[in-house]
Amino acid sequence: MKKFCLCMAVAGLLGLGGQAFAVIGTVDNVPAGTLLLPFFEVNSASGGGINTLFAINNASATAVLAHVTVWSDQSIPVLDFDVYLTGYDVQTVSLFDVLINGNLPRTASAGQDPSPPDKISPKGPISQDINFASCSGTLPYTNPALNPAFRAHLLAVLQGNPSPTFGTCYGSKKNDGILRGYVTVDTVNSCNVLFPSQLATGYAGDLTSQNVLWGDYFFVNSAQNFAQGDTLVHIEACPTCTFNHTFYGRYDGGAGTDFREALPTTMGARYVNGGDFTGGTTFLIWREGGDQTSAVSYSCTRQGPAQWYPLGATQIGIFDETEQVETGENCPSGFDCGITILIPNEAQRVPVSSTGGILTPFSFGWVYLNLQWGPLPAYGDNFAQMWLSTELDANGRFSVGFSGVQFDNANTPTTTIIPFP
16 A cells, blocks of 8 residues: 655745645645646537636746646547647637637647747747747647537537447437536646546656646526636646555556546535525536546447446435435435435536435535545545535526535545434
């Protein structure tokens, strides 16, 4: 058993008048080596509807490369591209523009910028602009960078339909015109066409441990004049730490060559289904499932990858504000829980309500989620990672979004089973 190294990382941000302190093993909003957008939705119709936007920021004066991967909601990578950031740069990405229109962010390091210099990726007076020779012939992307056949493939597989090219499936079978999944963004040392699921076969050599990325995301519904947002999940790199679990560790047999801190296995968050928040509460839940062999398409006769679908859970408890609790199996008198609570995919939107999702008869309270399952192929234990974000909605008029509370970490996991009645 490896010893988990809990260490304090100190990142000095040039010109910001201070220092950012971060605890490795506790996911906090500090510049990081990897960003996670835990869930996205994009309406494929051109007439409006929900879209997801996210921003990638560079917290340092040093120019960096960021590698973006789009995954299905069943953790199969479907698209990757590179973003070059000058010092203190920011790049906003519209997933509708990427997935539906086929347009990738146009950025270019110093060697790919045409004359006059810095036309595509300009730099400020205190920002570095350097050349990444590996990006020659790749950046800047000529839009639309994705051809119609590939866009048709993305349109099908990200809503659960068979790929028109391969005939196989990649995501949960919603078939409703809404594309779903999640996104990761990593610091890398070269432009490349690899997925993080190829960590053991090349991607580890492209990853860097530069903790300089930060960002946020928004769900925008133009048809309803409505938006919701939160910060991205900031996952730090620590090459001097020894971890049992790492964020991408399932893709290299647990060797930890990504050097990324792990996420929690157990989190909690409040829900409000009344008062000012008459629109109720929704959880955005990302989960770790499977291994390198499950990050590929599968026969559409199944509902998900055979290696792990559907994902199980260890304990889910729904409390009200007087500490009464129900679990889905011990339903209160007069309330029909109906079904076992299921959170089956790697990324999903889950309502907390009396009619579906995480079922509760209570209007106000909080939810305890221990989403450990296993044994995990890479580690031989049950300490699967998760992330939970909360949206409180007032009937599409206004909302708040925030992350859940971390009760543990996959390297120091919860092992106590609460004796729910």
